[in-house]
Amino acid sequence: MSRRINRVATVSVHTSPLDQPGTGDAGGMNVYIVEVAKRLAARGVEVDIFTRATCRAMPPVIELAPGVLVRNVVAGPFEELDKTELPRHLCGFTSGILRVEAAHDPGHYDLLHTHYWLSGQAGWAAKQRWGVPLVHSMHTMAKVKNAALAEGDKAEPVERVLGEEQVVASSDQLIANTDKEARELVELYGADPARVATVSPGVDLSLFRPESPLLARGAGLLPHRTGPARRRLGLPRDAYVLLFVGRIQPLKAPDVLLRAVARMLDDDPALRAKLVVAVVGGPSGSGRCRPEGLQNLAAELGITDVMRFEPPSPQEELADWYRAADVTVVPSHSESFGLVAVESQACGTPVVASRVGGLCTAVADGESGVLIPGHDPADYAAVLRRLYAEPGLHARLARGAVRHGQSFGWDATVDDLLEVYTGAMSIPAVRVAAPAEVSA
Numbered sequence: 001m002s003r004r005i006n007r008v009a010t011v012s013v014h015t016s017p018l019d020q021p022g023t024g025d026a027g028g029m030n031v032y033i034v035e036v037a038k039r040l041a042a043r044g045v046e047v048d049i050f051t052r053a054t055c056r057a058m059p060p061v062i063e064l065a066p067g068v069l070v071r072n073v074v075a076g077p078f079e080e081l082d083k084t085e086l087p088r089h090l091c092g093f094t095s096g097i098l099r100v101e102a103a104h105d106p107g108h109y110d111l112l113h114t115h116y117w118l119s120g121q122a123g124w125a126a127k128q129r130w131g132v133p134l135v136h137s138m139h140t141m142a143k144v145k146n147a148a149l150a151e152g153d154k155a156e157p158v159e160r161v162l163g164e165e166q167v168v169a170s171s172d173q174l175i176a177n178t179d180k181e182a183r184e185l186v187e188l189y190g191a192d193p194a195r196v197a198t199v200s201p202g203v204d205l206s207l208f209r210p211e212s213p214l215l216a217r218g219a220g221l222l223p224h225r226t227g228p229a230r231r232r233l234g235l236p237r238d239a240y241v242l243l244f245v246g247r248i249q250p251l252k253a254p255d256v257l258l259r260a261v262a263r264m265l266d267d268d269p270a271l272r273a274k275l276v277v278a279v280v281g282g283p284s285g286s287g288r289c290r291p292e293g294l295q296n297l298a299a300e301l302g303i304t305d306v307m308r309f310e311p312p313s314p315q316e317e318l319a320d321w322y323r324a325a326d327v328t329v330v331p332s333h334s335e336s337f338g339l340v341a342v343e344s345q346a347c348g349t350p351v352v353a354s355r356v357g358g359l360c361t362a363v364a365d366g367e368s369g370v371l372i373p374g375h376d377p378a379d380y381a382a383v384l385r386r387l388y389a390e391p392g393l394h395a396r397l398a399r400g401a402v403r404h405g406q407s408f409g410w411d412a413t414v415d416d417l418l419e420v421y422t423g424a425m426s427i428p429a430v431r432v433a434a435p436a437e438v439s440a
């Protein structure tokens with residue numbers, strides 16, 4: 001018989017659940033960890049989230065929500081470190097986690113859920129010490145990322161590949177965001193298919209919903225786009241608004257949207273009076289895809305007058321951006337899921353995205369948006385012009401977007417995760433492989 005799960009240790013070494021998503025290393029994973037932890041706690045499962053302390057003034061323990069504690073473990077300097085520098089502080093981080101557990105009665109944690117390979121490495125050691133199951137979510141995988149590098153993007157190092165292989169070999173359960181990711185875990189990392197479960201991430205359906213009750217019911221045309229969100233954001237009622245949301249980095253390819261816009265304006269100069277292109281998010285990594293690099297690109301392309309660059313925003317404000325936009329564009333080179341795409345659809349705004357990774361699940365091609373193979377700006381320009389010229393098509397996709405987007409909720413994610421957790425508690429633990437057994 002399986003034991004009840006009372007307390008989960010969640011590990012997120014390289015980015016804190018308290019960070020603002022949409023900039024630096026904070027993105028969908030942070031949102032995932034916070035939303036899942038809050039809902040687990042509401043169901044009586046307490047969650048301690050371990051992260052690396054990046055500020056001396058930060059207390060060691062912060063209550064994020066009732067039943068959810070953030071534990072700031074001191075390991076390495078009190079400053080943001082590049083992910084490539086974190087492996088050398090993992091030993092200190094892991095011993096910090098072990099010390100916290102040792103201060104409690106034995107059996108304080110029932111299960112470990114680690115996020116991203118660096119956390120998996122810490123979980124690998126803690127699992128053996130505590131004798132609890134290790135559940136791991138990759139979020140992104142070096143082998144997948146390296147196969148789809150954007151120009152100017154650095155390849156993920158072999159240390160990460162090896163580290164990921166070790167974590168896969170040591171985990172009792174692996175969580176994939178999509179069936180495609182589950183297959184990649186098996187085919188690229190040699191994961192045991194019996195230990196891989198697909199659990200779809202979600203969106204906060206109380207926040208991400210259409211402005212118009214008519215659209216929410218799947219009826220009507222598009223009255224929401226002339227509603228309060230546009231007024232609040234100072235956008236003209238009759239504008240054609242294209243939106244990019246996310247970390248500004250080569251992998252997310254916001255430059256493809258800018259180049260597509262330049263093409264649209266070349267083909268139809270009259271559109272300039274109507275078009276607004278909003279980019280919401282902050283820098284992540286280096287290179288020309290930083291916000292200032294994008295602003296320079298906009299100037300080079302002669303489209304500065306249609307652009308609005310906005311800093312990373314809380315999700316309440318993002319919901320307004322999604323509702324105010326006609327189309328959200330997600331031209332990423334690689335995406336393990338793409339929460340932005342689902343949030344936009346849940347607000348009734350269709351998505352034009354690249355046909356990669358999790359976006360093939362996050363967007364229902366032809367029903368809630370359009371998936372485009374490759375990253376040729378001309379292809380994006382053609383689809384975006386068509387959606388402008390054909391309001392009937394746009395309205396149909398907007399209705400489909402609500403249906404598809406609203407089918408992803410965090411409560412369903414937590415239902416599925418609890419099932420995986422319960423399963424992990426009742427199956428024999430994997431024998432942890434010695435590093436030499438893991439293939440290079």
Ligand code: UDP
Pocket residue numbers: 020021022023026027028029031245246247280281282311312313314315318337338339340341343
């Ligand atoms: N996000 C945010 N504010 C911003 C930009 C993004 O809160 O200004 C959030 C967004 O709502 C989404 C997450 O960051 O939940 C990005 O997740 P996604 O899966 O799209 O991309 P990732 O960052 O994980 O690559």
